[in-house]
Amino acid sequence: MAQVKEGWGSRIGLILAMAGNAVGLGNFLRFPVQAVQNGGGAFIIPYFVSFLLMGIPLVWIEWSMGRYGGIRGNHSTPFIFNSMSKKRIWKYVGVFGIFTNIGIISYYTYIESWTLSYTLKSIFQSFAGLSSDQVSATFDTYAGIHTQVAGNQLIINAPFWAIVAFVVTLAINIYILSKGLSGGTEKVAKIAMPLLILFGIFLAIRGITLGATGMAGCATCNSHLGLDFLWKPNFDSLANPKVWLAAAGQIFFTLSVGMGTIHCYAAYVSKNDDIALNAMSAGWMNEFVEIVLGASVVIPIAVGYMGLDWVKENAGFMMAFKTMPYLFNQWGPILATLSGVAWFGLLFFAGITSSLAMGTPFMGFVEDEFGWGRVKSALVLGLIILVLALPTILFFQYGVFDEYDYWTGTVSLVIFATAEIILFSWIFGVDKGWKEINRGADIKVPHFYKFVMKWITPVFILVIFFTAMVKPLQGEMGDWQLAIHQLFTKGSWPWANDSIIAQVFHLNEKVTWFKDGLPTGMFFKDMSRLLLLSTFLGLSYMVHLATKKRKLTSKSLQS
């Protein structure tokens, strides 16, 4: 284990970097869409319950695990876990904390590159005068990688500028990572987070004050109707397990728990420095960006110009690129340019602060265990990302992107979070863990949370894991009742397509790799899984090598 002298330059820098890790594209795009699809205002109740009973405990646990490992010279989750339990299995469970980040960063950097390109397009007023359809078509042309069949050959048409923007974005990330924590990531967070919040406040004020826009033939074109739709309580939805699962899932995504990034950032905190208040400050900053800013931009502005019915049907991630520039056009050329720069700029800042966090676990691992320098570690990471990202770009239409997102951005998070809560609360022990959280604390952590960490959070996460495994049909209350009835009467289970069991065994799909001599979507899906599995196994082998290296070093020191 090499002695790595990385560290944070200041407390506020650490908090901004940690908040930047949590604040991502999902704060502005995923949260409002989830709220719209899950009962509007009533979604906020299960969301807050999940935040208080699962999010906050996990954040404290991850900060304390990171610091505990860090003061023992471990800055990556395999060896942070190993410092809490000497059983060999935990090192390999900890591999998820590197694997998840490498998997997510591979497609996340591509989305980040869209935001960079669209910021430049906004500066050069490329959307001026375009209709809604033309703005949407601009994106299809920009990222429109498509394949065509000529004879029995598959030809890939890759748009040059989208790939150039991706490589540039990746290079920016790698350059910043090579500068280290205080010299790179922290400096970026100190600039990006305040600007992100400033841009967000500007757009949120526009969203809240827009009101009725008087669009011809559109009676529901009023931003206040959008806010009403988002915040009007619909208490019936509280009895729906689908809404609770969606809310808990959003907490996972928004706080970046179950990934290993919080552990790695916290691993560079000093032994007696506070983590309890830092975690609260970063966590609530993320909630401010999500609930106050995120909820006040996309949906209200879109309803203001496209109408409520259109938003109900089309609310989704791609609105950011396919719709927002058209909406900004309605404000005249100067305000459209300013709003475009603010919108895509804030998405870029949200993206880059998260992707830098995702790069840190691999960097910490190879620097600690193999003694690599920052530049070498960053370059190797860049190469791995490039190799993993190209299939998501070139075979986007075959669902490779979605496959990465499902396994690394969803399933891995739940597996890792389940493992870490068991390790912390039951194997390491909640009494020792509680002392860790409170050591050097600048706030008094409510004692009630000790009970929550031991009993409620583990049960909460296990229920999420179990329901994600066996989810029936759409996961509504009626679907569960129907499924249980079917289980007892027919002995079968109506698997949802996105349940983990159905995905692993291709239960609702026909497994055909080639049709008419050409690869099918299933082929690309399975190849992406193979690539991800190979990545996980490769990282596990590196952990095995690192363990052997540590043992040799330990023996030579003893002799």
Next chain:
Amino acid sequence: MSTSALILMVSVQGTVIVLTAYFLIKVLRTPPKTDSNAEEDEPDLL
């Protein structure tokens, strides 16, 4: 915008703004600790 939506929005967003500001101000007002990590690192035993 209906009254129930307005009440929920203002109360939730207000609570989040107050708590965010409270924790951030507390961080900024707390004096830094003087002890160093370097001397206190606990080496990992494999």
